[in-house]
Amino acid sequence: MVAMMGWGVAEQQGWRKGPWTPEEDKLLNAYVNFHGEGRWSCVAKCAGLNRSGKSCRLRWVNYLRPGLKRGHITPQEEGIIIELHALWGNKWSTIARYLPGRTDNEIKNFWRTHFKKKEKCTLKQEKRKAQILLAKQQQPQEQQQQQQLQEDQNLKIRATPQSEASQGDNINMITDHEAQARQENNMDLISSSYPNLEGDQYCLPALMNQGSVGSWADILLGDEGLYMGRLWNLDDEHVNGRNISLSQCNKSAMQNQAAAVTAFSSGGDYSNTFYNGGYIF
DNA sequence: AATAAGGACAACCGCTCCTAA
DNA sequence: TTTAGGAGCGGTTGTCCTTAT
Incomplete structure (x- = not known):
């Protein structure tokens, strides 16, 4: 059962799930910086990431995007x-x-x-x-x-x-x-x-x-x-x-x-x- | 020192909305 | 006008870390 499996394991369709590795971050960062945001399903394939488009978008939006503040809410x-x-x-x-x-x-x-x-x-x-x-x-x-x-x-x-x-x-x-x-x-x-x-x-x-x-x-x-x-x-x-x-x-x-x-x-x-x-x- | 509880954060899932063909 | 795929959104869950007991 996919739902019972933990993070960091491959899903049935072959998409990797779970926490992102620094290598994956680097790939995603490089790809988006070069090609821009959007077409996330393409990003997944073209950047050589074994991740779903959704997962890529989420990672970018919530973590990698420039200008994000870190730390506690003031x-x-x-x-x-x-x-x-x-x-x-x-x-x-x-x-x-x-x-x-x-x-x-x-x-x-x-x-x-x-x-x-x-x-x-x-x-x-x-x-x-x-x-x-x-x-x-x-x-x-x-x-x-x-x-x-x-x-x-x-x-x-x-x-x-x-x-x-x-x-x-x-x-x-x-x-x-x-x-x-x-x-x-x-x-x-x-x-x-x-x-x-x-x-x-x-x-x-x-x-x-x-x-x-x-x-x-x-x-x-x-x-x-x-x-x-x-x-x-x-x-x-x-x-x-x-x-x-x-x-x-x-x-x-x-x-x-x-x-x-x-x-x-x-x-x-x-x-x-x-x-x-x-x-x- | 061990452990339970709670907080913070990251990520996934399912649904809806949008848009182009 | 319809429809399919992509994108976005909100809800939920899992994990790690800190603090309290």
Whole structure:
């Protein structure tokens, strides 16, 4: 049985499988550098590799391709991954486009290990959530009204033109109607990405610059593994056009919002972009 | 010191999408 | 318009290494 055989052995069709040897890498590298990428099934034959085209492509894309970054995912990259995953879900290749030097495989692996961690936190989160909800219910009505007032004022500040925040970049304000429509979509997306969160707790703080946290995962989960802050919502259309418009998707705030937009260019300082966008958490 | 658990990484598999004939 | 082959994508699994017990 092929499936029962280990790696590094020949398959029935004669293709070699398993880890690549330095010699194979050298052959593939030389061939692709000379002929360019593509026609992977030809590569396998012409380069003298006893590998399937798929295997060659994968090896090139994930390991041999020039410009690949090595080493751990940085907190910056981590933040981008979390953000984009909240928007797109498991669209690893799409996410990878915004992380120069990182492959979809790498990001996928990264997410998996972190997702496992998150699953372990679930029980703890549930407990903490219950505590917070209880505290909320017990909060005096007057205090809640004051909080709402404060939130509305913050919204006004955020909705002001942001020429200073996004100089030279496309600004795209969305209407209340659009915001609401988007909210519905995004809430679904976010709910599926963060199933343990309450509707009014979707949030992503930009605390990285404050030095109080070690990573974006720390921010997202907080001390008790509970997500804190505000989650940003990236607009797909603008992502594809290189500029990402951001609309805030706090549930109550979204109903009134004229969302702020800030630009994102791949490889740029992402957290700074948020922070400079006039959004202070 | 031994071993179990977990993390990181590499690679394969099956499916879908794209494109050229 | 259809179809077949190639390419790409996401899910899954295997292996190695490190850390905790």
